[in-house]
Amino acid sequence: MKITDLLSKKSIAINPKVSSKEDAINTLVDLMYSSGKLNDKEEYKKAVLAREELSTTGIGDGVAIPHAKTKAVNDAGLAAMIVNDGVDYDSLDGNPAKIFFMIAAPDGENNLHLEVLARLSTMLMDEKFRSALENSKSPDEFLNLIDEFENAKVNKVKEESKDGYRVLAVTACPTGIAHTYMAAESLEEKGKEMGISIKVETDGSGGAKNILTSKEIEEAECIIVAADKKVDMARFDGKKVIQTKVSNGIHKAEELINRAVSGDAPIYHHNGAKASEEDNSEENESIGRQIYKHLMNGVSHMLPFVIGGGILIALAFLFDDYSIDPNNFGKNTPFAAFLKTVGDTSFNFMLPILAGYIAMSIADRPALAVGFVGGMLANQGGSGFIGALLAGFIAGYLMLCLKKVLSKLPNSLEGLKPVLLYPFIGILLIGAVIIFAINPPVAALNNGITNTLNNMGESSKILLGAVLGGMMAFDMGGPLNKAAYVFGTASLANGQFEFMAAVMIGGMVPPLAIALCSTFFKKKFTEKERQSALTNYIMGLSFITEGAIPFAAADPLRVIPSCVIGSATAGALSMFFECSLRAPHGGIFVLPVITNPFGYFIALVVGSVVGMIVLALLKKSKY
Template sequence: MGIIDLLTPKAIALDVQITSKSEAIDTLVNLMDRAGVLLDTEVYKTAVLEREKTGTTGIGEGIAIPHAKSGAVKKAALAAMVVKSGVDYNSLDGQPAYLFFMIAAPDTANDLHVEVLSRLATLLMDNDFRQSLLDTKSTEEFLQLINKAETEKFTEEAPAKEVSTGYDVLAVTACPTGIAHTFMAAESLEMKAKEMGIRIKVETNGSGGIKNSLTPEDIKQASCIIVAADKKVEMARFNGKPLIQTKVADGIHKAKDLLEKATSGNVPVFHATEQTLQPENEKAESLGRQIYKHLMNGVSHMLPFVIGGGILIALAFLFDDYTINPANFGSNTPFAAFLKNVGGTAFGFMLPVLAGYIAMSIADRPGLAAGFVGGMLANSGGSGFLGALLAGFIAGYLVLGLKKLFRSLPPALEGIKPVLLYPVLGVLLIGAIITFLINPPVSVINTWMTNTLNTMGSGSKVFLGVILGAMMAIDMGGPINKASYVFGTASLASGQFDIMAAVMAGGMVPPLAIALCSTFFKNRFSEKDRKSGLTNYIMGFSFITEGAIPFAAADPTRVIPACAIGAGVAGGLSMLFGCTLRAPHGGLFVVPVIGSPLNYLIALAAGAIVGMIILALLKKPIE
């Protein structure tokens, strides 16, 4: 497979007249759609825009390579565009972009196309090749130039890459998607090293896996390592070697500076036990962003236990016989008792897993044991979810402090740190902190919160339901949505089952409101949007709020307010009707285990209809 197998004449446009970045993306997406490789144009476009939020794909030198990996793509493909007058694409070097290649990759395990795309990225580092593409007069000539350059370069260079006689400098390149920037950084480093007479080997961590991997012998002989990465890579293997850590964009644009520094002899030695595993651009993140990422790491690992355990516990009540012994409801029959036991066991891991993986996100693997123990002590000591949350962060930063404290130990003692010093001191200290400092005050706070929720009047509970429901629809999977959902799952542990019911109702409304509006107010939507709207019925019924994201991204000022108001109505009515939910997920599939299921469906329908009506009023008919 070659580059021109992914790039067809239909997907090429020469001498395009556009004036903005958004127009550039729209034009390229339309070219991709014209090639017939997209299942859903809007979903793919949303994925491209989401990728742009993580960092511009205008890589400089007049090149932009917007890309996305999405389930809306049938098969890997390229689209190309030449804008001879240039357009401001917010490129890394601040200069206009003239040459555009858009990459569409399917969200599957098949990554055979990645090697082809890496070749394109490599070819674009050649100034003469880029200029020849800009000067081309026809799509046929455009394709011929690419085919010729690919054949000449990779036929000649393939054998040379197998030779390994020792290297002066080693490098690792990696970007979040692992498609373009990864290989462009590798090519830039290799080209500049060749000019400077430096022997270099570059490992690429692309979406198709690790290529040209660095061997222990390579690492042993090299004088310095360059890690140009925007995602985590395996770092422990570089322990004791001089190492430069930077972002992948520097590998493309600052290759000479990096190589000069790598060969200067003044590079600090890397120690795998220090918190130097993050790329520099991650270190520069705000404290709030770092805390959010650590929290989400814990929550993402916790959710399978909460969902699996919670649904099994809910099913135990569904299959039990209340009349046998009301006081033992949920365990009266053998099958119900089995479900409740298994579900309760899974549910019991919720807080230790939450705390453990928060700590691991902060301090890497040494923080895991201290976090687990802290979460378990918080669970058994009455401080519950809030205590486990604190335990995770305290354990993580505690172990991080131990790492710094033991940094000056002799190298001979390096091996006992992860197997003796960190676990023993980490567990001991977190145990003392949680038992004597956290559990007493936090358990009092938990008791107060539980009593307050239990004694809330119906008006206060309805207001709480409105707020939590609306939060689920504000950013549809973002921090506000997650805050509401985490509050709902935490309430399950304290026996507040009505809160989770309101949260799930609010989360189901956005996709349902959009689906209903695209069905009954068709003139507000394009034909493609109406087709996409149908899938939102399934998303909504399954409690997948993210189904509404493409519509919210395309028209946020109308979609988000309509969905938020509808979701607030559903959450408030769920509270008003006294609906309860013991399972933290499941959508309509867990309605049989919802307390007052008919009223719950009424609340959900009311919220979806209100959202539909408001959205129809806000959106104007389109031609």
Template sequence: MRIVDLLAPEAIELGVSVASKPDAIEKLISLHEGAGNLNDVQAYREAILAREAGGTTAIGEGMAIPHAKTDAVAKPALAAITVPDGVDYEAPDGKPSNLLFMIAAPSDGDVHLEVLARLMTMLMDVDWRNELLGAKDAQEFLKLIDDKEREKFPEEPAEEAPAAAAPAADAADHIQVLAVTACPTGIAHTYMAAEALAQQGEKMGISIKVETNGSGGAKNILTKDEIAAADGIIVAADKNVEMARFEGKKVVITKVADGINKPEELINRAMSGDAPVYHHTGGGGAAAEESAEGESLGRQVYKHLMEGVSHMLPFVVAGGIFIALAFLIDTIMGAPQDGNFGSNTAVAAWFKGIGGVSFGFMLAILAGYIGQSIADRPGLLVGFVGGAMAAAGCTFAEPAGQAVSAGFLGALLAGFAGGYFMLWFEKVCEHIPQALDGMKPMLIFPLVGLAFIGLFMCAVNPFMIMLNQAIADFLTSMGDAKILLGLLLGGMMAIDMGGPINKAAYLFGLASIENGNYDMMAAVMIGGMVPPLAIALACTLFKDRWTETELKSAPVNYIMGLSFITEGAIPYAAADPLRVIPACVCGSAVAGAISEFFGCTLMAPHGGIFVFAVVGNWPMYLVALACGAVVGCLMLRVLKKPAEKA
């Protein structure tokens, strides 16, 4: 398979004029759609937007490579456009992008990955990029690609690694610099960074070997002998890679974008020894090490917390829906709403039992994966057991647990305390004789970690139980004041649309579910649904306030809003934050307040309109959603000025 097998002529458009990044994305998606590369256009669009929300895919030097790996892709494919005037794609160098490829990769199958890797390495050739920009038509564009690929990779089997991953020069005794590149999707940046480092090494006369950790797995893997003999090591990665092998070596650890944009600087640092000696602590690999050097403590805590939440959510969502279905079934069957409500009928009892089992893992999974994010595998057991002890309410007086739980806050404390304890203990164990290394992961770490978390949780759980109970009592006693809380939570969901404030409100809703206060989660979800709906409605009713590109993309936000994907509003908020964000906050706050006023409840913390059947008082929940969307829409009409038409 060659690159031209993935790039159809109908998926190429040259000399395009696009006004913005969203406009460019839509153009590329439409080319994929027209070429029959997608089986679900909306799902693919969401995957692309989600990838962009995590950081721009613009490389710099006029290039952007948006990409997504998803089941929405029918077959591996490329789409390409050239933009003579350039488009602001939020590139790291601030320059407009004029050559854009969009990669559509299916979730299963890796045959195409090496082919895409070739394209990424070829794009590092500036002269060849200029030839592509000067192509007169799609056929010339394809011929330039095919000729370049055959020149650079003559009859190379697909399973071989790309040239970027090979040594840049022959070394008499050893390879001077070793490097590892990796990005979250493993499709674009991984190979471009590898090629940039290889090219720069060749220019400098320095032998270099690059290991790529792409979607197809690690290629050109560094050997023990190479690592031992290397003068310097570079790890340019935005995801965890195997780091223990670099113990005692000077390692330059940075983000993958620096491998593309700053290869000379990285190689000079590696060769000069301007890097700290790496000591493996069992933490989360390259990403964790970079965090320790360059990120604030708050950012590190946030990343560990999100690691726990992301693993916990499937248990809560599925379990919550099953429990809610149990109540719905008993309601339909006319069962009495007594102490057995939700399990009066056999079917309802089955749903409630299975849902309860899934739900019961919530705190243990949360704490376990926070611990693992901090201390790698040794932190998993400690966090998991600590979370389970928080859920059970274990104390010295009641070591087997009691009826009152330490709740969400107790699990958070267990995850962070257990994780950081194990991180510290691993450093202590560095001085243990090497002959005992094999006993550390199977005996020493588990025993010491379990003893610590057992003592720690039994000591702190009484205080966490009191705090948890006080919060629950306060929420129960709020009465009409809950409307203000609903207003606050709903508004927070729209302030940064997926950012830390949005996540804080969402976590509060999750914690409230664990405490049995399901109305808070209802206010949170409806607050997150309003911004895309308000924007879509405003684009429908007040077309003079929006650009042609924004109007064209607006209908998608109806679907994203109803699906509880707040991020659909981000492109509009980014284009005009001082007007769009306040309008969305107002609409979301109104929706959250109305939801609380009518006592709407939600046991499933995700799903949007698809879980409305299990919402308590769902008719008024719909009313709250409609009111919030209308208020946000009207605020947009008032705040936004008429758009300038091209």
């Protein structure tokens, strides 16, 4: 397959009227759509914009390569455009983009087209080729230039070094389509110019290619890892390693190679910590950015458990018979009990998974078990998802300290560390921290809140409804949430059914507010977030507050206040409309047995809309 097999005349534009990055993307999407490669134009555009959120595809030297891999693409394709006056595309070098190639890659198809796209990426590193393209006067000339250059310059076998390689490199970007191969080409070409033998492994969408061998790694002076995603680093233990962004592989190849052969690179130790002498990353990320990345690693692994378990629990209520036993709603019939049991089991994994993968992101695989145990202990001790968050970070940094301490042991004990010392000491320490330092103050806080609620009693029902609703949204399964829920269920025994109604509506609002905001304020969310948020309609209506946890964990300073305000509004209105509920669960499925169901529905809608509006005001646009 050749590049011209993916690019047609109808998908090429020479000097169209384009004045901004938005115009450029819109024009290229239209060209791609006209070529018949897309089944959903808007979805493809959303995927392209989502890729731009990760980092600009304006790679510099007047070139931009917006791209996306999505199910909205029928067949792999290219669209191209020349804009001689240039467009401000937020390019890495700050210069206008004049040459545009948009890539459409199908999701789940074979990866033959990826080799072609990689070939195009490397061709664009050639200055003469770029200049010729920029001066094209017609689509025919444009296509001919590509065909000639591809045949003459690219379709050749790379020569292997017989004497090994002084420098090795790995390049990888999040989508693995363009930047991965451009960085590889830049490093290889610069190595040839400098007379330094170099081999580059590319970790693209089609899998790792040109893989580095153990012998090559052993003999190399230094390894350059130019990547914006995780790569296999264990094989580089004990070697000099330079870690940097993939864009630096494109634009700072000479600087990286010079540093690699000068000996000015730290020794990499694969224990989850930074290199022993200095930070071996070119980019010294802020503490806030590091914490966010660790947090998102936990959230992304937790999300399937929340979605899968939440939907199963919702179905359990749908297929159950409330009239059999209101207090056992969700498990009254065998099929409902089956769904509820499986869903609850999935939910039970949720917080340990969150903590475990946060810890693993910080201190690598030895911290995984320690984080799991810490998350489970926090969950069992009533700390909820806030406790699990703390457990994940504590476990991760605890393991970094432990590894540093154990690094002083003799080399003969190295094999005991991962199978005995790390798990034994790590789990022991995290257990002590969570049980004795985290859970007690949280439990005391829980008891204090419950006592406060009991003292409020009948004196101010509307205010109490607002407090109960807000508490349900604050930590979504944590101590405040549980204190409110326990207060509501305890009130049932005393015949005070209105408190349970305020509690349940407060728990329904957070997922609904997030789902509504993702629907009506799409620019505030990435495409992946919008897809995940759709399930929150089901979870919110089913009184599964935990559907909001991934969003709250990822952006707590904006999501939690919005949900609290919306839930407090709903709880207060529930009390104002004198709604009452005799069942401790059920969501929308028990609406017929709620006193004043119409007022309750109004309270739910108003609270959810208020939460949506506040969230839309607080969140920043993603694009």
